[in-house]
Amino acid sequence: MSKVLVLPGDGIGPEIIAEAIKVLETINTLSDQSIAVDTGLVGGAAYDEHGHPLPQETLAKAKDCDAVLLGAVGGRKWESLDIAVRPEKGLLGLRAELGLFANLRPALLYPQLADASSLKPELVSGLDMMIVRELTGGIYFGQPRGVRTLDNGEREGFNTLVYSESEIKRIGHIAFETAQRRGGRLCSVDKANVLECTELWREVMASLASDYPDVSLSHMYVDNAAMQLVREPKQFDVIVTTNMFGDILSDCAAMLTGSIGMLPSASLDANGKGLYEPIHGSAPDIAGQNIANPLATILSVALMLRCTFGQAAAADMIERAINAVLDDGLRTVDIMSAGMTQVSTSVMGDAVVAKLKAA
Ligand code: IPM
Numbered sequence: 001m002s003k004v005l006v007l008p009g010d011g012i013g014p015e016i017i018a019e020a021i022k023v024l025e026t027i028n029t030l031s032d033q034s035i036a037v038d039t040g041l042v043g044g045a046a047y048d049e050h051g052h053p054l055p056q057e058t059l060a061k062a063k064d065c066d067a068v069l070l071g072a073v074g075g076r077k078w079e080s081l082d083i084a085v086r087p088e089k090g091l092l093g094l095r096a097e098l099g100l101f102a103n104l105r106p107a108l109l110y111p112q113l114a115d116a117s118s119l120k121p122e123l124v125s126g127l128d129m130m131i132v133r134e135l136t137g138g139i140y141f142g143q144p145r146g147v148r149t150l151d152n153g154e155r156e157g158f159n160t161l162v163y164s165e166s167e168i169k170r171i172g173h174i175a176f177e178t179a180q181r182r183g184g185r186l187c188s189v190d191k192a193n194v195l196e197c198t199e200l201w202r203e204v205m206a207s208l209a210s211d212y213p214d215v216s217l218s219h220m221y222v223d224n225a226a227m228q229l230v231r232e233p234k235q236f237d238v239i240v241t242t243n244m245f246g247d248i249l250s251d252c253a254a255m256l257t258g259s260i261g262m263l264p265s266a267s268l269d270a271n272g273k274g275l276y277e278p279i280h281g282s283a284p285d286i287a288g289q290n291i292a293n294p295l296a297t298i299l300s301v302a303l304m305l306r307c308t309f310g311q312a313a314a315a316d317m318i319e320r321a322i323n324a325v326l327d328d329g330l331r332t333v334d335i336m337s338a339g340m341t342q343v344s345t346s347v348m349g350d351a352v353v354a355k356l357k358a359a
């Protein structure tokens with residue numbers, strides 16, 4: 001039987017995950033293929049209980065299941081902890097231990113929310129792009145790293161940006177394949193004018209292009225890419241980039257759509273196993289108030305059904321249900337606008353479930 005490990009995590013994580021579980025359970029009753037749900041602790045919640053953000057038990061469960069559905073990790077409460085046991089390490093550890101090297105982050109504008117973007121509606125209407133972020137390499141994991149004390153007594157911090165050719169190739173193939181399934185345009189983002197490591201990145205990306213004659217490859221420096229994202233975002237179809245550049249650009253791309261609360265993401269290994277999570281963080285400032293937007297997490301369930309479980313029809317159903325709820329004018333506070341009906345986290349989840357049952 002298919003199995004998913006659910007890790008609510010911290011902050012708004014438990015609230016949004018609760019709504020996603022309602023949706024998954026509804027899908028289970030509507031389809032003949034049922035997915036079993038196990039739960040575990042990660043992040044600050046795991047630290048509080050076990051003294052570590054990624055306890056052995058959680059890791060073992062994660063290795064044993066077909067997919068992981070995660071809420072969010074982190075919060076002020078744990079900010080002063082040693083970096084080795086901070087909540088974020090739970091997420092980074094899962095990515096590394098499960099070999100989840102390919103992070104897919106769509107930025108899709110829902111027409112119902114065009115007004116919620118901080119950019120003019122004509123710049124973002126119809127926006128549909130995908131960022132493919134390398135997730136288990138680069139400066140996030142490079143060695144050596146740390147803070148050392150120099151002979152003169154001054155401290156010095158250092159991290160290493162490193163990519164092997166094979167790491168660049170495997171994320172490159174995923175990106176080209178993604179572009180093939182979409183609009184056929186791939187933009188590789190680097191800083192090849194300054195960083196040797198990304199000069200190699202550019203070279204290796206270019207060397208893959210001949211395998212994909214139906215994809216047009218372009219290259220862009222990361223500073224320009226950041227500017228182009230807010231100047232003319234619709235020029236992009238698929239972006240492929242390094243771990244850290246992808247972290248930064250994906251937040252920017254997400255905000256173009258008006259709410260980071262609407263965007264799911266998938267982190268995949270070489271065999272289709274994946275960790276699915278909303279792009280937004282744990283939002284500790286609004287945790288426990290039942291006002292967070294659960295739609296990105298519910299959309300993460302759809303992405304999981306599509307990418308890991310091959311249940312495209314069920315994924316379509318969820319996406320249609322969300323569109324229908326938006327059409328009805330229901331909005332959580334982050335996407336609220338004049339004339340719409342503001343609802344809580346749980347009312348939003350219930351509304352999606354009701355649409356699914358009615359479909
Ligand atoms: C993200 C987050 C993480 C990252 C943090 C929480 C470690 O910002 O998934 O984008 O930097 O990758």
Ligand code: MG
Pocket residue numbers: 247248251
């Ligand atoms: Mg980030």
